[in-house]
Amino acid sequence: MSLPSLDVERIRKDFPVLSRELPGGRPLIYLDSGNSSQKPTQVIEAMRDHLAMHYSNVGRAHHALGAESTEAYEGARDKVAAFVGAPSRDEIVFTKNASEALNLVAYAFGNPMGGDPRFQMGPGDEIVVSEMEHHSNIVPWQFLAQRTGATLRWFGVTDEGRLDLSGLHELVNERTKIVSIAHQSNVLGTVNPVAGVLARAREVGALLMLDASQSVPHHPVDVAALGADFVAFTGHKMVGPSGIGVLWGRGELLSAMPPFLGGGEMIEAVWMDRSTFAPIPHKFEAGTPPIVEAVGLAAAVDYLSAIGMDAVEAHERELTAHALGALGEIPGLRLIGPGDLADRGGTVAFTLEGIHPHDVGQILDDVFGIAVRVGHHCARPLHLRFGIPATTRASFYLYNTTDEIDALVKGLHHVQKVFG
Amino acid sequence: MSLPSLDVERIRKDFPVLSRELPGGRPLIYLDSGNSSQKPTQVIEAMRDHLAMHYSNVGRAHHALGAESTEAYEGARDKVAAFVGAPSRDEIVFTKNASEALNLVAYAFGNPMGGDPRFQMGPGDEIVVSEMEHHSNIVPWQFLAQRTGATLRWFGVTDEGRLDLSGLHELVNERTKIVSIAHQSNVLGTVNPVAGVLARAREVGALLMLDASQSVPHHPVDVAALGADFVAFTGHKMVGPSGIGVLWGRGELLSAMPPFLGGGEMIEAVWMDRSTFAPIPHKFEAGTPPIVEAVGLAAAVDYLSAIGMDAVEAHERELTAHALGALGEIPGLRLIGPGDLADRGGTVAFTLEGIHPHDVGQILDDVFGIAVRVGHHCARPLHLRFGIPATTRASFYLYNTTDEIDALVKGLHHVQKVFG
Amino acid sequence: MIAESMYQELILEHYKHPQGRGLREPYDAEVHHVNPTCGDEITLRVKLGDGGKVEDVSYDGQGCSISQAAASVLYDLATGSTARESLSVVDEFTRLMQGRGQVEPDEDVLGDAVAFAGVAKFPARVKCALLAWMAYKDAVVRSQ
Amino acid sequence: MIAESMYQELILEHYKHPQGRGLREPYDAEVHHVNPTCGDEITLRVKLGDGGKVEDVSYDGQGCSISQAAASVLYDLATGSTARESLSVVDEFTRLMQGRGQVEPDEDVLGDAVAFAGVAKFPARVKCALLAWMAYKDAVVRSQ
Numbered sequence A, B: 001m002s003l004p005s006l007d008v009e010r011i012r013k014d015f016p017v018l019s020r021e022l023p024g025g026r027p028l029i030y031l032d033s034g035n036s037s038q039k040p041t042q043v044i045e046a047m048r049d050h051l052a053m054h055y056s057n058v059g060r061a062h063h064a065l066g067a068e069s070t071e072a073y074e075g076a077r078d079k080v081a082a083f084v085g086a087p088s089r090d091e092i093v094f095t096k097n098a099s100e101a102l103n104l105v106a107y108a109f110g111n112p113m114g115g116d117p118r119f120q121m122g123p124g125d126e127i128v129v130s131e132m133e134h135h136s137n138i139v140p141w142q143f144l145a146q147r148t149g150a151t152l153r154w155f156g157v158t159d160e161g162r163l164d165l166s167g168l169h170e171l172v173n174e175r176t177k178i179v180s181i182a183h184q185s186n187v188l189g190t191v192n193p194v195a196g197v198l199a200r201a202r203e204v205g206a207l208l209m210l211d212a213s214q215s216v217p218h219h220p221v222d223v224a225a226l227g228a229d230f231v232a233f234t235g236h237k238m239v240g241p242s243g244i245g246v247l248w249g250r251g252e253l254l255s256a257m258p259p260f261l262g263g264g265e266m267i268e269a270v271w272m273d274r275s276t277f278a279p280i281p282h283k284f285e286a287g288t289p290p291i292v293e294a295v296g297l298a299a300a301v302d303y304l305s306a307i308g309m310d311a312v313e314a315h316e317r318e319l320t321a322h323a324l325g326a327l328g329e330i331p332g333l334r335l336i337g338p339g340d341l342a343d344r345g346g347t348v349a350f351t352l353e354g355i356h357p358h359d360v361g362q363i364l365d366d367v368f369g370i371a372v373r374v375g376h377h378c379a380r381p382l383h384l385r386f387g388i389p390a391t392t393r394a395s396f397y398l399y400n401t402t403d404e405i406d407a408l409v410k411g412l413h414h415v416q417k418v419f420g
Numbered sequence C, D: 001m002i003a004e005s006m007y008q009e010l011i012l013e014h015y016k017h018p019q020g021r022g023l024r025e026p027y028d029a030e031v032h033h034v035n036p037t038c039g040d041e042i043t044l045r046v047k048l049g050d051g052g053k054v055e056d057v058s059y060d061g062q063g064c065s066i067s068q069a070a071a072s073v074l075y076d077l078a079t080g081s082t083a084r085e086s087l088s089v090v091d092e093f094t095r096l097m098q099g100r101g102q103v104e105p106d107e108d109v110l111g112d113a114v115a116f117a118g119v120a121k122f123p124a125r126v127k128c129a130l131l132a133w134m135a136y137k138d139a140v141v142r143s144q
């Protein structure tokens, strides 16, 4: 049995920016794909071609361009549905980003317009998130708690950077209406054990949402196999464009939820004093949707599928192994997140003793053209948990090489010299 | 004094799709810009170049690409602010479309998280829209009324297709919290008299929102001169890409409003149990924003500015005069909207006796490649008001010619022959 | 008119000369369906005989040529066939219409109704084509 | 290190050898400012003398080299000048920092502080550079 593999040199040629020279003659070493990924020519050209030759509004048009654009837009939904194993294409809602997808679900609760008891919420009800969440999977639930009087609770994180499941049974209980956690942490790299949490959620009748912003781009993900109720992810992290995100939800739940944004395209009929709504997915897509962005996302999904998500995952695993080994030898470097390869993805966050991450990141960029992310990575509570204001984070994708990781290590040595 | 003018033949060369041949050898005659406009090479190439060479996430990045992308994104805000005369760039919020902008403001009312009395709403309070609104300026207010128990009321429309101001003083009264009306109707072409409505709103202490989706692309618009409190518009109708809309609001009001979507980028600091928020405009921009879309919108604004919005307006006025004259001679054609040029834009809706608009539109497309929009154009209540299920709508933009209008007239004669 | 045209001669023919139009007695069930997005409406009656034979489909309505022609084609296909057979034609027609132009129509099953294949590319028109067919399905179910 | 570098020698110099660091007596006002997004913090004291002369600016804090060096440069510029003069330098520095790299810095006004020009391109860093300066402005206002 041979492992799936990919030809990284060939892939790099697909990404124009990777051969770019930065001001001052620096090469670009892009290790910030966890923040947002670069785009291959295939995606860029699909968007260009659509804008130049096939663009029009979708759905409501009765002409040739309208038909072409609608076919492209709805075709993108088919492709995304297939990519994540959605049982039905109608369960794929296009949003503007993962954050909107998370907010959309949060706004479905405690909404006076919604009648389904699963989405009713008030004082005494509980919402569960975790301490390792991205702000986009914390703040919408804080808002929900504030609007409804429900209580927000959370899983802790172990010293090793794993979800602390020790209190699972008390934390997720009969009062819990929804649990929403990251599938993969954008800081620690940890892949969370969905099955255990799901089983407990089912036991108590709570819904489960996964923030898969960091997993869908990097692993084969099958939403049906995962078994959750809602899954959110985002186009720009999976070699697609900005301006588009995805909410997958069980059709039956999406149909039971009240609408979120009101306007054109999400209605069936409108009178001045009332409206009826389109079936899913359109019920949640008010106004002109991200048309050319869907075209780009479809091209992204085609691109990743052609390479194979197994191969992408295997490649990143190799890079992560290399990075964990090489970084481990830097004196004063403290890894924040699991040190072994089990259940973790290609995101490596760390601190360097005595040197502020802002300085690390900026010197790496300034001197070597190495792009990493520094700060709290929109996961401030996680950093508070570890007692640090910020970390430096390198995150890998299909186009990265072990040479680039070696350059990072060399760069970190230089940083230590500058600030030593 | 010479009127501003534009070289339509030169402009047409900028729009690749206009030289396209449709299947069956049909030329394209695009008269559906009110639905969504076509894009010039300048916009398409700006997006392509950004995606290929300068893309990265914005704001939070500490590296060269992050700086370039942030400069481009925030630079787009400067350009849009200048384009509509916003007193401050911080008053420009990027949304996913005009619909989100309208919903954002509607969600600010009656929100338990908001403390400002101007945004408190409950039973007894009133919201005023009009019968000529796009669904995107009706449904969000219906939702608001349902959430809060407030009452939704509306201006009627006269037989000529003008806002019926006869009941202004009773309709907009001390109970009114907000009035939200179209600046220009997407069906009738009517440009509404903002000053009179604004004066009354100010008298009673109500806020005024304008849905400028159909005015900003076609006229010089200065939000400060208009004097309203909120103005919404959308990129895809102004030669920009899909996936981006704009909310302008008075800084003081935006600052007083509660946040809408929660997540990354819109926060100042996050703890597990509470958050503080970024200043405007970022407070309303949760998650990764429409980066490449902003780049495209900036190029669109540059493109329109170089031609001059006065010239665009004058050109459309000429087309509209030509269309009103030529269509007026078709037997059985009933114009829905003002028959004269005063306070109206380049949108002409009509019915043909005995022939369903769906058939009109499809034959025009099928036989002549003429793209018009047919149906209720997301303004079903307006059509109910006129006792018709649908209309055919031709809408003009800077790249249209009088020849194209003549082709439409010829096409309509053919339609009458086919279905006669 | 071009080859891929949505307006096949056949559709226009049915629109101008609708088959079986008008409401007739006797009937087992009558339904009234409306397409709220465009205002098209239809009233449709079904009369079933022995062995599920469709003895009559009578209808009246208003709307665009697609919705009217679709009712006329439906009349031709359904009368004389059995309820079971005709419902499988309805299913195939629905599949075609909802296929967004990507479904290859089965001409053997659909007969004249393949003329509507071009409609499938225009989501806004699909409901027009389906209006009478959905009403028919509904009426048959209620007749049995 | 390249020309457009954010890390001018001068910034590193001030970071490694901060001028005027440490909290001293006497003072007219003390303020404590925090940048919640990155955890940088500073405590800063101001002592004004006759004619609004700035007699001392003393401070302590933690954060990245940019925020620490900015405090040191501020100390150099403010002490010995008057409150009025120094506040106009603060204004110019703020304008530069918030200019997103598009503002031409006025070297005559800013002196050594022009070294921070490169920071303006990184919105996430602007607050680091401004932390001490905003704290200073606040402290001067409270001293008067």
Ligand SMILES: Cc1ncc(COP(=O)(O)O)c(C=O)c1O
Binding pocket: A264, A286, A287, A288, A289, B034, B035, B097, B098, B099, B100, B134, B136, B137, B182, B184, B185, B186, B211, B213, B214, B234, B235, B245, B378
């Ligand atoms: C008057 C008016 N308002 C609002 C909208 C909604 O704009 P969007 O589809 O970009 O949300 C449109 C266009 O569809 C419109 O014409």
Ligand SMILES: Cc1ncc(COP(=O)(O)O)c(C=O)c1O
Binding pocket: A034, A035, A097, A098, A099, A100, A134, A136, A137, A182, A184, A185, A186, A211, A213, A214, A234, A235, A245, A378, B263, B264, B286, B287, B288, B289
């Ligand atoms: C784990 C996680 N969740 C949510 C998000 C938010 O995604 P977006 O910015 O596309 O809304 C991100 C990325 O920023 C993320 O890493």
